[in-house]
Amino acid sequence: MNESVTSNKTGGLFLLNVVGEEPIFTREQFSEEHQEIEQMVAEFSTEKIATIIDDIEKQDKELSCRLLREMGELGLLSIAIPEKYDGLNMDKTTSIIVAESMAHGHSGSFTTTWSVQTGIGMLPIVWFGNDKQKEKYLPKLASAEWIGAYALTEPESGSDAISAKTTAILSKDGKYYILNGEKQFITNGGWADVYTLFAQVDGSKFTAFIIDRDTPGFEIGPEEHKLGVKGSSTVSLKLNDAKVPAENVLGEIGGGATIAFNALNIGRLKLGASVLGGSKEVINVTIQYALERRQFGQSIAYFDAIKKKIADMTVRTYALDSIIYRTMGMIDQVIARLDHDAPDFYLKMGEAMEHFAIESSMVKVFGSETLGFCTDTGIQIHGGYGYIEDYPIARIYRDTRIDRIWEGTNEINRQIITGYFMKKTLLDEIPLRERIKNIDSFLSSENSISSSQLFSKQHNMIEAGKYLTLFVFDEALKEFGQDLKHNQQLGELLADMFLDLYLSDSTVTRVKQVIQSNGQHSILSAIAQVFTAEMALRLLNQSLTGLNDIYHGNLPESIINILRNFQVRLLPRSDVAALKRQIAEYVYLQHKYPF
Amino acid sequence: MRIFVCLGNVPDTTTKAKFTENNSVFDTTGVQWIINPWDELALTRAIELKEDANSSVEKVTVITVGTKSAEPTIRKALAIGADDAIRIDAEPNDAYAVAAQLADVLKDEDFGFVMCGIESCDYNGSAVGGMLSEFLDLPSVSAVAGVEVEGEKVSVSRTIDGGKEIINIDTPFIAIVHKGISIEPRIPAMRGIMMARKKPLNVVEASETELLTDHKSFELPQPKPPCKMIDPENVKELFDLLQNEAKIM
Ligand SMILES: Cc1cc2nc3c(=O)[nH]c(=O)nc-3n(C[C@H](O)[C@H](O)[C@H](O)COP(=O)(O)OP(=O)(O)OC[C@H]3O[C@@H](n4cnc5c(N)ncnc54)[C@H](O)[C@@H]3O)c2cc1C
Numbered sequence: 001m002n003e004s005v006t007s008n009k010t011g012g013l014f015l016l017n018v019v020g021e022e023p024i025f026t027r028e029q030f031s032e033e034h035q036e037i038e039q040m041v042a043e044f045s046t047e048k049i050a051t052i053i054d055d056i057e058k059q060d061k062e063l064s065c066r067l068l069r070e071m072g073e074l075g076l077l078s079i080a081i082p083e084k085y086d087g088l089n090m091d092k093t094t095s096i097i098v099a100e101s102m103a104h105g106h107s108g109s110f111t112t113t114w115s116v117q118t119g120i121g122m123l124p125i126v127w128f129g130n131d132k133q134k135e136k137y138l139p140k141l142a143s144a145e146w147i148g149a150y151a152l153t154e155p156e157s158g159s160d161a162i163s164a165k166t167t168a169i170l171s172k173d174g175k176y177y178i179l180n181g182e183k184q185f186i187t188n189g190g191w192a193d194v195y196t197l198f199a200q201v202d203g204s205k206f207t208a209f210i211i212d213r214d215t216p217g218f219e220i221g222p223e224e225h226k227l228g229v230k231g232s233s234t235v236s237l238k239l240n241d242a243k244v245p246a247e248n249v250l251g252e253i254g255g256g257a258t259i260a261f262n263a264l265n266i267g268r269l270k271l272g273a274s275v276l277g278g279s280k281e282v283i284n285v286t287i288q289y290a291l292e293r294r295q296f297g298q299s300i301a302y303f304d305a306i307k308k309k310i311a312d313m314t315v316r317t318y319a320l321d322s323i324i325y326r327t328m329g330m331i332d333q334v335i336a337r338l339d340h341d342a343p344d345f346y347l348k349m350g351e352a353m354e355h356f357a358i359e360s361s362m363v364k365v366f367g368s369e370t371l372g373f374c375t376d377t378g379i380q381i382h383g384g385y386g387y388i389e390d391y392p393i394a395r396i397y398r399d400t401r402i403d404r405i406w407e408g409t410n411e412i413n414r415q416i417i418t419g420y421f422m423k424k425t426l427l428d429e430i431p432l433r434e435r436i437k438n439i440d441s442f443l444s445s446e447n448s449i450s451s452s453q454l455f456s457k458q459h460n461m462i463e464a465g466k467y468l469t470l471f472v473f474d475e476a477l478k479e480f481g482q483d484l485k486h487n488q489q490l491g492e493l494l495a496d497m498f499l500d501l502y503l504s505d506s507t508v509t510r511v512k513q514v515i516q517s518n519g520q521h522s523i524l525s526a527i528a529q530v531f532t533a534e535m536a537l538r539l540l541n542q543s544l545t546g547l548n549d550i551y552h553g554n555l556p557e558s559i560i561n562i563l564r565n566f567q568v569r570l571l572p573r574s575d576v577a578a579l580k581r582q583i584a585e586y587v588y589l590q591h592k593y594p595f
Numbered sequence: 596m597r598i599f600v601c602l603g604n605v606p607d608t609t610t611k612a613k614f615t616e617n618n619s620v621f622d623t624t625g626v627q628w629i630i631n632p633w634d635e636l637a638l639t640r641a642i643e644l645k646e647d648a649n650s651s652v653e654k655v656t657v658i659t660v661g662t663k664s665a666e667p668t669i670r671k672a673l674a675i676g677a678d679d680a681i682r683i684d685a686e687p688n689d690a691y692a693v694a695a696q697l698a699d700v701l702k703d704e705d706f707g708f709v710m711c712g713i714e715s716c717d718y719n720g721s722a723v724g725g726m727l728s729e730f731l732d733l734p735s736v737s738a739v740a741g742v743e744v745e746g747e748k749v750s751v752s753r754t755i756d757g758g759k760e761i762i763n764i765d766t767p768f769i770a771i772v773h774k775g776i777s778i779e780p781r782i783p784a785m786r787g788i789m790m791a792r793k794k795p796l797n798v799v800e801a802s803e804t805e806l807l808t809d810h811k812s813f814e815l816p817q818p819k820p821p822c823k824m825i826d827p828e829n830v831k832e833l834f835d836l837l838q839n840e841a842k843i844m
Contacts, residue, residue, distance in 0.1 A: 036670065036788045044782050075785030088785055590625065591611060 009334060011356040012421060012430050014502050015466055019459045020509040025093075025329020026322060028514055034097055041101035044074065049105025056110050056231040057395075059223065061191045064113050064231065068144035077118050078142035080126055085138040089340075091332045092266065096273035096324065103277025106392055108399025109231030111274055116187045117141065119270055120263045121148025124196045124208060127346040128251035128259050133210060137194055149192035151183040151211075151237055152260055158184075159412050162206055162257055166199040166239060170246065177201070177209065177244045179217070183237040190223055190233035197237070198256050206256035210248045217242035228398030262350040265360050267407045269331075272324050272363035275371035275403055278396065279317040280593040282371070285392055286310070286378040287587060289385070301588055304581070306381055311530070311580035313374045314587055318527050318595055320363075320370045322506040327359040358420045361413040362499045368403035368410060375400055411488075414495035419485060421473065421498060426482075436474045442467050443565050454515065455525075457573065458508045458532040462501065464569035465539045469497040471562065472546045479550045490549050493542050504535045523586045524595075526579040533572035540570055596707035596747065596766070597654040598641045601697060601723070602672055603631030603687070603715040604665035618812040621717075630668050632780070633712025635675075637770075639777040640742055641710060642676040650744035652707070654678045660687045660696050666796065673791035674783035680794070685801035689808040690722035697723070698730030699802040707749065707766040713738060713773050724771035734768045740775035 030038070048067060049056070055063055071077055079095045081087020095118070102111050122141045125133055140146040157163045166181025179199050186195070195211040211218060221236035251259050287310060290301035300306055334352040338345055353360070375397040379386030386393050404410045425432040447460040473494055476484050484491060511528040515521055543566070547559055555563075587594060606612070607627040615622045630638070644652040657672045658681045659665050669680045683700055687693045701709060714721040728735035740759075741752035751770060753760045783791075825833050837844045 032667070032670070033788060033792065036667070036674065036783070036791075037785065039671075040674075040783050040785075040788065047782070073784065074782060079785070088789070090785075594625070 009355065010424075010429060011330075011358040012424050014505050015421075015432065015470070015498065016430065016435055017505075019455075019462050019505050020512050023513060024322075024326040024506060024509050025332075026325050026510045026513065028510075028517075029329075030093075030097070034094065037094060038097050038101045040074070041076065041098050042104045044071070044076075045102050045105035049102075049107050049110055053105075053107050053392075053395075056107050059109075059231050059233065061233070064110060065144060065147060065191065067110060068114065068117055068147070071114065072143040072145075077122075077144060080118070080123060081138050081142050082126070082134075085134050086142060087138065092269070092335065093325070093328045093332050095266075096270055096328055099270045099273035100277035100324075103274060103281050106281060106396070107231065108278075108396065109229045112187055112229045112232040113191075115267075115270060115274065116150060117144065117148050119267050120150035121188060121192070121194070121196070123263050123266065124150070124250055124259050125210065127262060127350065128208070128255070129210075132247070133250065137210065141194065146193035147188055147191050149186050149188040149195045150263065151186045151189070151195050151197040153184050153186070155182055155184045155236075159409055161198075161260060164198055164200060164206065166197075167203065168199040168201045168207060168209065168244070170201075171243075175246055177246060177249070179209070179211075179239040179242040179244055181239050183239075185224065185234055186237055188233055189235035189237055190220060195237070196250060196259075197239075198260060199239075201253050205254035206260075207253050208250040208256045208259045209244050210250050211242070211244055212248075215242050215244055226402075228395070228401055258350065262353065264407060265350075265353040265357060268360040268364035268413070269324065269328060271403060271407050272320070272360075272367035275367040275400065276317065276320050276324055278371045278400060279313070279320065279374045282374040282378045282393065282396060283310070283313050283317060283587070283593040286313070286374075286381050287591065289391070290381050291588060291591075293383075293385075300381070301584075307584035308577070308580050309377045309381060310587055311583040313377055314583055314593065315527050315530050315580075316370045316373060317593060319503045319507045319531055320367055321595070322510040323359065323366065323502055324363050326506045326510075327356055327363055330359070331356050358417050358424075358498070359502065361408070361416040361420075362502055364407055365410045365413045365417070365495075366499055366503065368400070371400045371403060411492070414492045415485065415488070417495040417498055418491040421494070422477070422482070422484060425473075425477070432470060432473075436470050439467055439471055439474075443562065447569070454512055455508055455528060458504070458528055461532050461536050461570055461572075462504050462508065464566060465497075465501055465504070465536060468539055468543050468566045468570070469494070469501060471566075472497065472543045472550075475547060475550050475559075487549070490546055493546050497539055497542050497546075500535045500538055504532050507531045523583055526583050529574045530576050530579050530583070533574045533576050536570040536572050540567060596651045596744065597656060597705060598644065598652055599701060599704070599706050599709040600634065600638045600641050600655060600657050600672075600677065601709065601711035601727075602634045602638070602657045602659045602668065603712065603717070604628050604659060604661050604668040605631045605715050605717040608632070608716055612813075612815065614813050614815075618814065619810055621813070628665070628668055630672060630780075631712050631715040631717075633714060633716075633772060633774070633776075634710075635780040636774065636777045637710040637712055637772045638672055638675060638677060639780050640772070642781070643777060644742065644744050645676075647744070649746070651747050652744055656681065656706075658697060658700065659683065660685055660693045660801070662686060669796060670791050671783060673794045673796070674787040675781050676787065678794065680796045682796060682798045683801050684798050685804075688806055690718075690720045690726060691807050692804040694723045694726035694730055695804045696801050697727055700799060701727075702731060707744070707747075708742075708768050708770050710739075710742075710770045710772050710776075713771050724769055728769040731769070734764070735771055736762060736764065736768065737771040739770045739772045742770060742772075742776065 075088055078087040079090045082089050125137050141148050152161050154164050168177040168179045170177055193213045197209050197211045201207045217240045219238040224234045226234060290306055291299055293300045331353055335349055338348050378393050379397055382391060382393055385391050424430045476490055480487055508528045511524045514524055547555060607629050610626050613622040641655045644650045645655050655677045656679050657677045659669055660683045669682060673680055683696045685696060711724045736751050738753050739751045740754045743750050749766055750761055750763045
């Protein structure tokens with residue numbers, strides 16, 4: 001990766017930086033190797049997965065496991081495994097490129113199976129296993145001779161995962177832990193050989209264990225009947241005095257939370273990449289349909305209402321793409337600086353990823369909601385045919401609904417976004433309070449970027465948006481302090497404002513970078529303009545709602561004046577409707593999502 | 596024994612072809628380039644032969660006439676398993692020029708045989724293989740659907756009307772290969788992709804070659820007329836349309 005890209009060491013700094021001040025990593029900077037891997041996975045997915053979707057949907061264990069083994073032979077299951085255990089030990093960007101490109105297979109079910117195998121089913125052992133555990137499990141998980149699963153959720157603890165009730169008690173001879181409890185909704189659970197499972201040792205020390213399928217007292221429940229991803233396996237697990245050898249403790253006794261959360265951080269980025277690939281595929285099948293379908297004597301694609309929808313899908317997808325690779329680029333850059341041979345390398349890597357927990361949750365939330373939006377809009381464009389199973393979009397619609405629920409529900413992820421901003425502010429990890437002090441001088445100043453610069457209007461709007469968001473955040477902290485976390489509506493609203501700023505900052509910076517290196521591109525410029533204009537309107541709307549909540553509906557004159565000042569700065573001056581027409585028409589000419 | 600495989604760098608088969616300059620030049624913007632499918636099958640067979648302990652094949656070299664823009668395609672061949680590559684630095688203008696340039700390099704090389712696809716899916720000229728054998732003054736077999744190598748002995752099989760022909764052939768020779776030479780192309784593995792970067796890709800200067808063709812223009816096929824749906828019960832209407840509208844009965 002380009003060394004000059006993003007020297008940011010911690011997340012959330014985008015809120016303080018001037019738009020485009022620092023270069024960001026984007027897909028335009030993929031190395032040749034990245035591109036070749038992307039192409040290879042596209043080929044595999046198109047030829048080996050997309051051709052057998054209907055069979056995969058029948059929940060055929062042999063078929064899915066065979067596909068995994070084929071991926072293992074190609075090395076696609078060992079990207080994160082150290083070389084010492086036959087792995088490839090590649091950067092995180094590579095693993096999310098693979099996740100994105102898997103979408104060419106159009107199978108949410110198989111993506112689910114694969115993503116547990118290479119993610120939560122394997123990474124806890126990569127990161128926290130001792131040499132013996134790694135030697136025993138990693139090569140077999142990398143070849144898919146063994147299937148992996150991850151069992152955290154219980155019937156009574158989902159979002160509140162750490163409150164799990166499963167217990168583990170050391171046997172008198174010290175050789176075994178005796179586990180009792182139940183796990184719920186475990187992906188790959190019916191097929192797996194190895195489970196990373198969490199339990200409370202001595203009632204309160206949350207700990208991870210590696211459980212082999214044939215452990216006495218370990219029982220696998222029946223398959224759930226699901227709304228989507230029907231071809232993947234999801235079961236409950238029962239532990240009735242299950243005898244787990246003491247050497248199967250993963251990491252430290254009481255260290256379970258670190259293991260659980262580390263797996264989730266990278267999981268959120270990978271999920272983001274999967275849904276990014278999915279959104280592009282949905283755009284592709286939808287425009288193909290729209291161009292062919294004729295009503296009132298013309299292709300429906302050229303109705304203005306349809307153009308708007310295609311443009312909305314394209315703009316959101318472009319923005320999602322921009323934040324995913326920007327985030328991954330920052331994380332990879334921090335990881336690259338670590339000593340890879342140090343005994344605490346994985347701990348440090350986990351910390352590096354936690355620094356970007358805000359951005360990872362943003363990717364998860366916006367990604368899952370973007371694919372949700374794209375499939376919903378895609379079905380609308382398909383009309384009645386979208387509702388019929390003969391077209392792929394109905395299945396994609398069902399398959400993606402889970403993305404807003406797992407890897408932390410979007411409610412939980414929005415709390416993470418605002419929660420981390422609170423924490424980073426209160427601990428002065430990022431100097432937000434310093435910046436908030438500048439609001440008065442900002443409000444009395446002229447726009448900071450001169451109008452001759454590329455995207456100066458957008459820059460100034462985003463800068464104003466950042467100040468407005470900080471202003472509302474500061475007012476919220478003044479009113480509620482730490483208790484802001486109990487005002488969830490305000491917390492979610494702030495999370496969305498932060499998210500919108502990360503998206504617009506990343507989108508405009510990316511477009512600017514592309515134009516600076518390849519020359520003008522009217523459609524990319526239209527995307528930057530549309531996203532910023534709509535972001536500005538959302539911020540104005542949300543800040544009004546938020547401040548009214550903070551002031552219990554009695555906004556003081558001083559606040560109204562400040563809002564008026566922001567309103568002038570954030571008032572869009574772009575013909576968004578015309579820009580959307582241009583974007584859609586360009587996409588039609590390319591016959592696919594073109595970026 | 597060393598095998599050479601000729602690689603064409605062609606637009607992906609799903610490309611929607613567009614032309615510029617009065618329909619005389621193929622518009623390459625946004626085109627995804629791939630290994631010519633027949634060449635890819637030939638490469639797959641060559642690698643299988645190298646992996647086969649009974650054959651004396653030790654090295655597979657891919658050779659391409661193309662500019663730097665063809666290198667991703669060459670890298671893919673190296674990632675799939677070719678040992679090294681030669682790129683003859685020139686635009687592959689027409690079959691004659693390509694064959695002449697390939698021959699100019701191959702005449703100084705030692706090999707058991709050269710494989711090239713029977714045609715390429717861009718201009719489908721089906722001429723390079725034959726011209727190459729003429730330039731090198733070597734025998735060639737066309738429409739080869741199988742190659743076996745037992746030690747140093749080579750036999751090729753061809754699909755012919757109603758059956759199969761198997762020929763033992765002395766090396767060196769040119770094999771002009773058809774579908775069936777291998778079952779399906781290989782997808783490169785991650786390690787292959789990583790190693791491809793370390794394999795030699797030698798760029799050689801192209802010899803002066805006369806250009807004997809000149810593209811006047813290209814024409815796209817007429818767009819398909821809309822499809823008419825007929826009720827399965829309504830055989831009469833179907834006959835009527837076939838007879839009077841389509842005029843094929
Ligand atoms: C198909 C499928 C596969 C799965 N695979 C796995 C797996 O492999 N391993 C595994 O361990 N788990 C797995 N899960 C479980 C999944 O991670 C949980 O379902 C998810 O974390 C939500 O937990 P829950 O279902 O108990 O919902 P709950 O936690 O009960 O949430 C219900 C609702 O309440 C909201 N809510 C909860 N707490 C709060 C709060 N503090 N503030 C505001 N709102 C709140 C939630 O956002 C949600 O909208 C899977 C689930 C499914 C459906």
